[in-house]
Amino acid sequence: xxxxxxxxxxxxxxxxxxxxxxxxxxxxxxxxxxxxxxxxxxxxxxxxxxxxxxxxxxxxxxxxxxxxxxxxxxxxxxxxxxxxxxxxxxxxxxxxxxxxxxxxxxxxxxxxxxxxxxxxxxxxxxxxxxxxxxxxxxxxxxxxxxxxxxxxxxxxxxxxxxxxxxxxxxxxxxxxxxxxxxxxxxxxxxxxxxxxxxxxxxxxxxxxxxxxxxxxxxxxxxxxxxxxxxxxxxxxxxxxxxxxxxxxxxxxxxxxxxxxxxxxxxxxxxxxxxxxxxxxxxxxxxxxxxxxxxxxxxxxxxxxxxxxxxxxxxxxxxxxxxxxxxxxxxxxxxxxxxxxxxxxxxxxxxxxxxxxxxxxxxxxxxxxxxxxxxxxxxxxxxxxxxxxxxxxxxxxxxxxxxxxxxxxxxxxxxxxxx
Numbered sequence: 001x002x003x004x005x006x007x008x009x010x011x012x013x014x015x016x017x018x019x020x021x022x023x024x025x026x027x028x029x030x031x032x033x034x035x036x037x038x039x040x041x042x043x044x045x046x047x048x049x050x051x052x053x054x055x056x057x058x059x060x061x062x063x064x065x066x067x068x069x070x071x072x073x074x075x076x077x078x079x080x081x082x083x084x085x086x087x088x089x090x091x092x093x094x095x096x097x098x099x100x101x102x103x104x105x106x107x108x109x110x111x112x113x114x115x116x117x118x119x120x121x122x123x124x125x126x127x128x129x130x131x132x133x134x135x136x137x138x139x140x141x142x143x144x145x146x147x148x149x150x151x152x153x154x155x156x157x158x159x160x161x162x163x164x165x166x167x168x169x170x171x172x173x174x175x176x177x178x179x180x181x182x183x184x185x186x187x188x189x190x191x192x193x194x195x196x197x198x199x200x201x202x203x204x205x206x207x208x209x210x211x212x213x214x215x216x217x218x219x220x221x222x223x224x225x226x227x228x229x230x231x232x233x234x235x236x237x238x239x240x241x242x243x244x245x246x247x248x249x250x251x252x253x254x255x256x257x258x259x260x261x262x263x264x265x266x267x268x269x270x271x272x273x274x275x276x277x278x279x280x281x282x283x284x285x286x287x288x289x290x291x292x293x294x295x296x297x298x299x300x301x302x303x304x305x306x307x308x309x310x311x312x313x314x315x316x317x318x319x320x321x322x323x324x325x326x327x328x329x330x331x332x333x334x335x336x337x338x339x340x341x342x343x344x345x346x347x348x349x350x351x352x353x354x355x356x357x358x359x360x361x362x363x364x365x366x367x368x369x370x371x372x373x374x375x376x377x378x379x380x381x382x383x384x385x386x387x388x389x390x391x392x393x394x395x396x397x398x399x400x401x402x403x404x405x406x407x408x409x410x411x412x413x414x415x416x417x418x
Contacts, residue, residue: 016044020051028054028099031061032088051093055120057085059104060132082112089119097123103131114139121145130156143168143192151175152200160185166192175200183208190216209235220246222271237289240264248273248300249286260289268293272300272327291315299326299353307336317344326353330384331392334399338372341403346378350409354386354396371402379409386413 015023027035027048035049062084064077081104100120102113117139120128124147130138133156142151143166151168152175159180166188172195181204190196190213198218206223216239237245238261245262248271268290287310290296296317298306303325317323323344328337330352341347382404386393400411 013042013044016042020048023048024052024054027052028056031056031058033062033084036088049088050091051095053096053098055088055097055099056101057081057103058101085116086112089116095123097125099127099129100125101127101129101131102133105132117142121148126150128152130154140164146170149173153177153179155179163188168193169195171196173198175202176204177202178204180205181208183210186211210237212236212238214240216242218242218244222246222248223273235259237261243267245269245290247271249306258286258289260286262289263292265290265293267295269297270299272298272302272306285313286310288313288315291317292319293317294319295322295324296320297324297326299324301327303327304329304333304336307340311336311339314340314343318346320344321346321348322351323347323349324351324353328354330354330386330396330399331390334396334403335371338374338399338403341374341376342372345376347376348378349381349383350379351383352385354384354390354393371399373405374403374407377407379404379407382409382411384411384413 015026018026023045027038030038032049032052032055035052038045039047039049059078059081062077062081064073064080097120100117102116113133117128118141121139121141125145126147127150128142128148129150129152131152131154133154138153138156140163142148142153143163146167146169148168149170150173151171152173154175155178157176157179160182161180163185166185171193174189174193174196175198177200179201181201186208190211194215196213196215199216200220202220202222204221204223206221211219211221219237219239219242236259238259239245240261241264242262243264244267245265246269249258270286270290300306304327307328323341325337330337331354337352341350382400384396384400386396397413404411
């Protein structure tokens, strides 16, 4: 009798016995189309999708029976997708919506988004995520949704000029990409988002020079790998509670006196953009505002010019435990790194990335540019990732040994194929 009883117990549908709220959490890992398809599992699942508070509409994952590679079938697939989204929202119960995610392309097909997004916002939406949609006409009502906590708009918003009012009392996370942002919008944003903690302005066109926020904890203001000469230079970032900071600067074009007030900062990532202009050679002073960090990452095509400019007034990074440098030619310009390292007396880990020498003018091996030994006694690990094909790497090894000979650091070399 016992084996038969165990068999019946194994045949039971344990998931179907769960309450709706728990099944909805399980269904949140499915796309909206997959969630609707669960209605065929049993009577218990027939109408669960109607009250699903997590909607994920993804054109890339949308299945269409007649799908093929030619353009006609692809257009049919997009039309079917648009019809599916509209029908599902029409049949859905009028209950709260926790998360609305939309991923698609073919902007000309998505005029329907003008009604889809307001629908989501009217149902106490908390999380909005728009992916792979460029320059669509999103509703300004996004910026007045009282329930919104997390908004990732991607490239959907090209300009913020039509945003007249910002009132998001619960918003904690905001992400914009490729958006033209002016100072007026930035001021309204922090005024209308009193609890905003995470702000991502990736590859945005910066037409503002001041960021002033008491609530912000994570800021990513990285723009482009190359200086375009059109972004406004930052003058002041006053964020007393900021913990993590990511930005990109141009050593020449953006060489103004940047004032950073970030007393709580623990982690910073700075990308040095390659500049093709020579408008300004003033010192940037950005390192002074980062002197309290524990983790610092420097990278970019303009890192050599940046460090050469900043070394003369570089502060001491007494709290820094972890330093990462990527983009500096360790064969020709190791002496710059060696001088920089001595501003990190308590450094414990150093990570270096060397993809090979591409310098137009090489520094001779027996140069008068002396490698200054690193004096820090806390250094434990040095990780060097290098290009296997670079013929100058033995010189990098010697430079590293000369620099760290007074410490007991363990040097780990990892060859990569670039």
